[in-house]
Amino acid sequence: MNSNFLCQVYGVSGYRLCGQCHKDSETILKIERKHKRICCLKCGNIGVSFDGSSTRDILGVPSGLRKTVLRVRMRRYKCRRCGHVFQDRVPFANGNRHYSRRFAQYVVELLKACTVKSVASLLRVSWDTVKRIHKEHLRRRYSPPPLKGVRNIGIDEFSVRRGVEFRTIVVDLDTGRIVHVGKGRGGDALLPFWRRVKRLGVQIRHVATDLSAAFIASVLENAPGAKLVFDHFHVVKLMNEALDDIRRTLYRHERSVMRRRVLLGTRYLLLRNAEDILDTKYRTRLDNALALNEPLSKAYYMKEALRGIWMQPTKDAAGKELYAWVEQARKSKVPRLERMAATLMARRTGILAWYDCRFSTAKVEGINNKIKVLKRSAYGFRDDKYFKLRLFALHDSNIQTNCG
Numbered sequence: 001m002n003s004n005f006l007c008q009v010y011g012v013s014g015y016r017l018c019g020q021c022h023k024d025s026e027t028i029l030k031i032e033r034k035h036k037r038i039c040c041l042k043c044g045n046i047g048v049s050f051d052g053s054s055t056r057d058i059l060g061v062p063s064g065l066r067k068t069v070l071r072v073r074m075r076r077y078k079c080r081r082c083g084h085v086f087q088d089r090v091p092f093a094n095g096n097r098h099y100s101r102r103f104a105q106y107v108v109e110l111l112k113a114c115t116v117k118s119v120a121s122l123l124r125v126s127w128d129t130v131k132r133i134h135k136e137h138l139r140r141r142y143s144p145p146p147l148k149g150v151r152n153i154g155i156d157e158f159s160v161r162r163g164v165e166f167r168t169i170v171v172d173l174d175t176g177r178i179v180h181v182g183k184g185r186g187g188d189a190l191l192p193f194w195r196r197v198k199r200l201g202v203q204i205r206h207v208a209t210d211l212s213a214a215f216i217a218s219v220l221e222n223a224p225g226a227k228l229v230f231d232h233f234h235v236v237k238l239m240n241e242a243l244d245d246i247r248r249t250l251y252r253h254e255r256s257v258m259r260r261r262v263l264l265g266t267r268y269l270l271l272r273n274a275e276d277i278l279d280t281k282y283r284t285r286l287d288n289a290l291a292l293n294e295p296l297s298k299a300y301y302m303k304e305a306l307r308g309i310w311m312q313p314t315k316d317a318a319g320k321e322l323y324a325w326v327e328q329a330r331k332s333k334v335p336r337l338e339r340m341a342a343t344l345m346a347r348r349t350g351i352l353a354w355y356d357c358r359f360s361t362a363k364v365e366g367i368n369n370k371i372k373v374l375k376r377s378a379y380g381f382r383d384d385k386y387f388k389l390r391l392f393a394l395h396d397s398n399i400q401t402n403c404g
Contacts, residue, residue, distance in 0.1 A: 006029075006031065009061065009102075010029075010060045010061060010068075010070065010092070010100065010102055011092050011100055011101055011102030011105075012031065012060075012070065012092050012100070012102075013091075013092075014033060014034055014036075014091070015031045015032060015033055015034065015072075016031065016032060016034055017029060017030070017031055018030040018031060018032050018073070022066075025065065025066055025067060025124075026066065026067045026068075026069060027063050027066045027067070027068050027069070028068075028069045028071050029060070029068065029069070029070050029071065030071045030073070031070055031071070031072055031073070032072070032073035032075075033073075033075070033088055038077055040077075040079035040081065040082060040084055040086070041084065041086045042079065042082055042084040042086070043079060043081055043082045043084065045079055045080070045081040045082065047079070047080040047081060048077040048078060048079050048080065049077065049078050049080060050075065050076075050077060051076045051077055051078040051085060052075075052076045053073055053074055053075045053076060054073075054074045054076070054087075055071050055072065055073055055074060056071075056072045056074050056090065057069050057070070057071055057072075057098065058070045058072060058090065058092075058093050058097075058098060058099060058100050059098060059099035059100065059103050059125070060099075060100050060102065060103055061100075061102055061103050061106045062123060067123070067124050070100065072088075072090060074087050074088050074090075075087070075088050076088075099125075099129070099133070104133045104136070104137070107119060107123070107130055107133045107134070108133065108134065108137045110122070110123075111130070111134055116130045116131055116134065131383070131386065134386075135383075135385070135386050135389060138386075138389035138390065138392070138393055139389060141393070142389060142392040142393050143389060143392060144196075145177060145178065145179045145180070145392050146179075147179060147196060147197065147200050147202045148200075148202075149174075150172050150174075150179060150202055150204070151174065151203065151204065151205045151206070152172070152173040152174055152204075152205055152206040152207075152208075152357075152359055153170050153171060153172060153173060153179070153204060153206070153207055153208070154170070154171045154173050154207075154208040154209065154231075154359075154360075154361045154363060154364040155168065155169070155170055155171075155190070155207060155208070155209040155210075155215050155219075155361075155364075156168070156169060156171075156209070156210065156361055156364045156365070156368060157169070157185045157189075157212075158368050158371055158372075160375075166184055166185040166189075167181055167182065167183065167184075167185075167189075168180075168181070168182040168183075168184065168185055168186070168189035168190060169181055169182075169364070169367070169391065170182075170190070170193050171363055171364045171367060173206075173208060173359055173363055173364075175395070176363050176366075176367070176395045177392075177395050178367065178391050178392055178394055178395070179193070180192070180193035180196075181388045181391050181392070185214070186212070186214035186215070186218075187214045187215070187217055187218035187221075190215070190218045190222070194218070194222035194223070197222070197223070198222075203225075204223045204225075204226045205225075205226060205227065206226060206227050206229055206357050206359050207219045207223065207226045207227070207228055207229065208229045208230075208231050208359045208360055208361045208364070209228065209229075209230065209231070209234075209361065210230070210231065210234035210361070211230055211234055211235070211238060211343065211347055216228065216350075227353055227356065227357065228349075228350040228353060229350055229353045229354055229357060229359050229360070230347050230350035230351045230353070230354075231354075231360040231361040231362075232307075232309070232310045232351075232354065232360065233360065233361060233362065233365060234361065235306070235344070235347075235351060236303075236306060236307065238340070238343065239302070239303050239306050239340060240271050240303065242299065242336045242337065242339075242340050243270055243271065243296075243299045243300060243303050244267060244270070244271065245336055246295055246296055246299045246334065246336050247263065247266065247267060247270060247296060250263060250293050250295065250296055251263045251264070259292055259293075262285075262288050262289050262292055263289055263292075263293070263296075266285065266286065266289045269282055269285065269286045269289075270286070270289075270296075270300055270303075273304070273307075274304055295332075295334045298332045298334055298337065299332075299334060299336065299337055302325070302328065302329060302332070302337060305325060305328075306325060308321055308325075309321050309322050309325065309351070310354065312355075314355070315352055315355035315356065318352055318355055319348075319352055322344065322348055322351065322352065325341075325344070326341040326344055326345055329341035367394060367395075370394055371391065371394070374390065374394070
């Protein structure tokens with residue numbers, strides 16, 4: 001095995017092979033630095049003397065299924081002028097790491113198709129070692145995420161631990177990259193992002209978000225020139241919540257056992273789009289539930305009509321559709337629908353702004369689904385910084401396999 005082989009395979013240059021041995025499923029390559037003139041690291045004097053040596057084991061890329069250890073002879077020197085004692089440096093490993101740079105590159109490549117756990121098992125190293133390598137790679141490549149060219153953003157939140165811990169993300173709607181992850185939910189979670197935006201002079205033009213008052217207030221305060229767009233997904237979701245609330249209320253107050261049976265198990269049918277219910281049995285069951293409960297029937301058909309706001313040819317036509325829907329909801333005499341009408345009127349500018357730019361939080365919702373897969377596959381993240389880095393790399397990784 002010559003020096004060129006060491007360089008090409010293990011990323012080790014300037015060293016020669018002194019010997020090798022095989023122990024169980026491990027190959028040990030004994031290497032030492034080629035002779036060259038040594039200068040004192042402190043005073044620069046070339047007059048140094050040999051002062052003993054030690055060995056240092058560094059993991060190299062495996063040879064097939066055999067673990068490879070580079071056993072480096074570390075010479076120690078003493079300066080004849082200043083008396084400074086120093087040791088050889090290892091140029092193919094970072095600091096005191098027990099693995100080479102080439103080994104770290106190999107781990108990163110494997111992680112594109114395998115989980116942290118499986119890579120650790122394959123290479124016979126600890127889970128923490130693989131995670132540390134991956135974390136360092138992610139930090140160098142993705143942190144902090146660049147804001148250059150960011151003009152249109154989407155804001156949303158997700159649960160880390162259901163009902164206990166939340167994160168707020170900001171997504172570049174043009175590239176699908178997560179550019180900010182904030183702890184908590186609401187305006188405070190966005191403050192570090194807005195500080196970066198102001199410091200770098202980034203001009204935000206459009207912000208797509210849900211109907212959260214905290215997000216709206218944060219955008220108006222920190223990006224007053226940006227146009228707010230309230231995504232139709234969240235508006236319809238809010239209406240679905242109102243419909244389900246009406247269903248639950250009717251079920252709780254219904255005295256008739258037969259009527260309660262008709263309502264029982266209809267949530268899925270009520271929340272689905274009418275055109276998607278093709279089975280005659282389910283269609284009949286839905287019709288029976290609506291026929292027995294007038295408030296539920298009104299809410300259901302109002303839910304179906306709401307989607308028409310985003311199906312108009314022009315913004316003016318959509319505005320008329322919105323006002324007609326609000327008027328009908330007000331006349332329904334159903335309190336939950338009246339509150340929904342008040343919400344839509346208060347947010348009508350942001351709802352209709354969709355016709356000006358066609359931005360929505362669809363990309364953000366897609367990312368939220370990837371985050372759910374990431375959390376489920378990794379069984380949670382104890383290292384918050386690592387989790388944050390994984391989110392920054394989410395647009396550039398295979399989430400189905402590269403987890404846990």
